[in-house]
Amino acid sequence: MTGFDRRQFLQLAGVGGGAVFAAGLAGCAIGSSGATAAEDFYFVQLSDTHWGFEGAPNPDAKLTLPKAVNAVNALAAPPDFIVFTGDLTHTTDDPRERRRRLAEFRDIVGQLQVKNVRFMPGEHDASLDNGTAYREFFGPTHYSFDHKGVHFIALDNVSDPGAQIGDEQLAWLAADLSQQPKTARIVVLTHRPLFDLYPQWDWATRDGARAVEMLMPYANVTVFYGHIHQEHHFMTGHIAHHSAKSLIFALPAPGSQPRRAPLAWDPTHPYRGLGFREIEAKTAGYEIQELPVQKG
Secondary structure: OOOOOHHHHHOOOOOEOOOEEEOOOOOOOOOOOOOOOOOOEEEEEEOOOOEOOOOOOOOOHHHHHHHHHHHHHOOOOOOOEEEEEOOOEOOOOOHHHHHHHHHHHHHHHOOOOOOOEEEEOOHHHHOOOOOHHHHHHHOOOOEEEEEOOEEEEEOOOOOOOOOOOOHHHHHHHHHHHOOOOOOOEEEEEOOOOOOOOEHHHOEOOOOHHHHHHHHOOOOEEEEEEOOOOOOEEEEEOOEEEEEOOEOOOOOOOOOOOOOOOOOOOOOOOOOOOEOOEEEEEOOOOOOOOEOOOEOO
């Protein structure tokens, strides 16, 4: 990738590190008529910012998101685009407060120098009103787009309070996929995992297996998601699923303690377990590197 210096990124302050480098998306066969030629590029994934959260798990909560924005703006080469994979804001029962938090989040991320920014809701943003407030600020909760030979699909598995994608959206997914050759490079962006990671902690999508089944005939599929506030890698057949860290607090490994609760803030390592991710899309393979979180 032209102009990107990994050593420079290691030196960043702000919400430094916590980044994962994926040096490729599996597969490179883009042979159908009308398909866009594959080109190398990279994008940034941020997740679970939970704007509006206050509490001991992150006493720096009001500054963490602005620091992340500054860190992304300081990258040596700008990404092609940025995607936020859900839980933009922290949940609230008050519709007015929900909109206030969404507006504040929008204004803060509006300072990103890269203006091609994609958004998706998390259950904290959308499950209490089926995504009504979210759509007022950010538009559709599911959509697809193409970028330099890669087909991106953003799935909404949070607006339904039952943690489902739903029949209507699954029909849309089937129609969208039908336009792609079986060799297409496909990236799925979602909030909850599509597989049953740990349903006891709501780390699953009830009808996620149906979406995975639809994706299975396609040879080159990768899924990036959030929700679990930690790095995790899983395979369903040939489909790789990669979760992103949170920008607000870390959560424990699935089933590692009796209940799901944020890991305690460590003042000696204040950003441990937090961070964002860069994904470098090439034509084959993955190279994943975990970078230390640095104090801002």
